[in-house]
Amino acid sequence: MKKTVLITGAAGNLGRAVTKKFLEEGYRVEATARNREEADLLGTLGEVNATVLNLMDEGATRDFVESLQKRLPSLRSAVLLVGGFAMGSMEETGAAALMKMYRLNFETAYFMCRPLLSWMKRSAFGRLVLVGARPALDPAAGKNMAAYALSKSLIFRLAEIINEEGKGYDVTASVIVPSIIDTPPNRAAMPDADFSKWVTPESIAENIAFICSDRARDQREAIIKMYGNS
Numbered sequence: 001m002k003k004t005v006l007i008t009g010a011a012g013n014l015g016r017a018v019t020k021k022f023l024e025e026g027y028r029v030e031a032t033a034r035n036r037e038e039a040d041l042l043g044t045l046g047e048v049n050a051t052v053l054n055l056m057d058e059g060a061t062r063d064f065v066e067s068l069q070k071r072l073p074s075l076r077s078a079v080l081l082v083g084g085f086a087m088g089s090m091e092e093t094g095a096a097a098l099m100k101m102y103r104l105n106f107e108t109a110y111f112m113c114r115p116l117l118s119w120m121k122r123s124a125f126g127r128l129v130l131v132g133a134r135p136a137l138d139p140a141a142g143k144n145m146a147a148y149a150l151s152k153s154l155i156f157r158l159a160e161i162i163n164e165e166g167k168g169y170d171v172t173a174s175v176i177v178p179s180i181i182d183t184p185p186n187r188a189a190m191p192d193a194d195f196s197k198w199v200t201p202e203s204i205a206e207n208i209a210f211i212c213s214d215r216a217r218d219q220r221e222a223i224i225k226m227y228g229n230s
Contacts, residue, residue: 004028004072005212008055008112009081010048011038013183014131017201018079019045021209030068030075032082055082055108065115077127077212078116082108083152090146101147106154117162117171126171127212128162130155134179134227159222172219174211178204179227199228 005022009015010031019029023046031050033039039050053064068075084104088097109130120126133152135142142149155175162173180186182198204226210216211224 002026002028003077004030004075006030006032006068006075006078006116007081008032008079008108009083010042010050012081013185014181014201014204015081016045017205018081018208019048021202021205022212023047025209025213030072032064055111056103058107058111061111062115065112065119069119073123076120076123076125077129078112079129079208079212080109080112081131083131084148085145086148087145088147089144093146098147098150101151102154105148105151106158109155110158113158113162113173117165120171121166121169124169124171126166126169127216128159128171128173129208129211130159130173130175132156132175132177132223134177134225137177156223163222173222174219175223176204176208177223177225177227179230197229199226199230203228 005027007015007019007029010019011033019031019042022029029048031042031048032053032055033042033050036052039052042048042050051064053060055061084101086097086101113128116126116128132155133149135145135149136152136156159173159175166172178199180198181204182195182200187195207224207226211219
């Protein structure tokens with residue numbers, strides 16, 4: 001039976017690289033998209049079934065996971081890439097900006113992980129891959145992007161809790177922590193940077209595919225730092 005992976009945020013720069021990697025590895029990909037245009041784009045990449053879904057809607061996310069259980073009981077891996085970024089020091093960051101980052105970066109992960117964890121525990125196997133951020137680990141880097149760093153810091157605690165709950169069920173959560181990713185938007189924003197020091201989406205995709213493979217069966221390290229040479 002062909003393996004299936006769920007990828008949220010699959011239409012983004014990193015998401016497309018991850019989707020292509022899993023397709024190359026022979027997976028069927030279930031994906032979420034923000035709109036119909038993104039879903040149609042994903043359908044051109046290969047065997048991808050894309051669903052338009054607002055991951056900040058807890059009920060809709062739960063219903064989506066329940067539908068996956070009925071259609072694809074063999075699904076065992078999920079790569080959760082949805083998130084957002086914003087600059088701003090604490091002095092510049094009010095409640096609205098803080099909540100926007102909290103919802104984009106934490107709620108979207110939590111609302112998906114919660115039903116997936118229950119499903120994976122019942123199945124006695126599961127791999128969850130989340131995306132953290134270097135500024136969430138380094139206060140000096142995070143001080144000018146307070147809401148982003150604070151919201152991403154919760155991803156690390158979420159993975160730790162999942163790993164505790166998953167003990168004995170072969171369910172693990174890993175957090176990929178990239179530095180600057182070499183994408184067209186980042187190059188446009190920082191045209192004078194040394195792009196060779198950045199980490200590529202393809203390199204991140206390789207690591208994510210490894211985490212979800214049988215080759216990583218014994219891996220239990222929650223944090224995988226991918227800083228390149230930066």
